[in-house]
Amino acid sequence: xxxxxxxxxxxxxxxxxxxxxxxxxxxxxxxxxxxxxxxxxxxxxxxxxxxxxxxxxxxxxxxxxxxxxxxxxxxxxxxxxxxxxxxxxxxxxxxxxxxxxxxxxxxxxxxxxxxxxxxxxxxxxxxxxxxxxx
Numbered sequence: 001x002x003x004x005x006x007x008x009x010x011x012x013x014x015x016x017x018x019x020x021x022x023x024x025x026x027x028x029x030x031x032x033x034x035x036x037x038x039x040x041x042x043x044x045x046x047x048x049x050x051x052x053x054x055x056x057x058x059x060x061x062x063x064x065x066x067x068x069x070x071x072x073x074x075x076x077x078x079x080x081x082x083x084x085x086x087x088x089x090x091x092x093x094x095x096x097x098x099x100x101x102x103x104x105x106x107x108x109x110x111x112x113x114x115x116x117x118x119x120x121x122x123x124x125x126x127x128x129x130x131x132x133x134x
Contacts, residue, residue, distance in 0.1 A: 008111075053105075058128040062120055065100050069093075082119040094118065107132035 059079050067074040072087050083089040083097065098114045105127055109117070117123045127133050 052131065053128050053133050055124055055128045058105075058133070059120070059124050061104055062101065062123050062127070065104050066097060066120065069097060069100065077120075079120055079124070084118065098123075101127065105130075106134040 063077055063079065066072055066081075066087070067077050071089065071093055076087055078086075081087055083094050089097065094117070095114070098109055098117055101117075101123060102109055107130065109126070113126060117126060
C-alpha cells in the first residue's frame with residue numbers, strides 16, 4: 001500500500017503522455033463510426049505483431065536502467081537481484097525504478113502490478129510478457 005501511495009504522490013507531479021489505442025477504439029465503436037468487429041480485429045492484429053520482447057533483451061535493458069540509478073552500486077546489480085534485500089532500495093526507490101521502466105519500455109505499469117515488482121526477475125517476467133512493451 002505504501003508503494004502505491006508513494007507512486008501516486010510522484011505521479012501527481014509528473015505528467016507523461018500515454019497512448020491508449022484500446023480506449024480510442026472503444027470510443028470510436030461507441031460513436032458508431034467504425035463497426036466493433038473491425039475494431040476488435042485491428043486491435044488484435046496490432047497487438048499480435050511483435051508485441052512481446054525477448055527476455056534476454058529485457059533483462060539487459062532493465063539491468064542497464066538499474067545500474068544507472070544513482071542509489072545503486074552497479075557491481076551489485078545481477079539478473080537475480082532483489083531491490084530491497086540485494087540493492088538496499090526502499091519503497092520510494094522502487095517506485096522510481098518502476099517509473100524508469102515505464103519510460104524505458106514505453107508503457108504504463110498499473111499500480112497493482114507495480115506493487116508486485118520487487119526484483120529484476122519479476123520486472124523481466126512482467127515486461128517481457130506485456131504486449132505494449134517496446
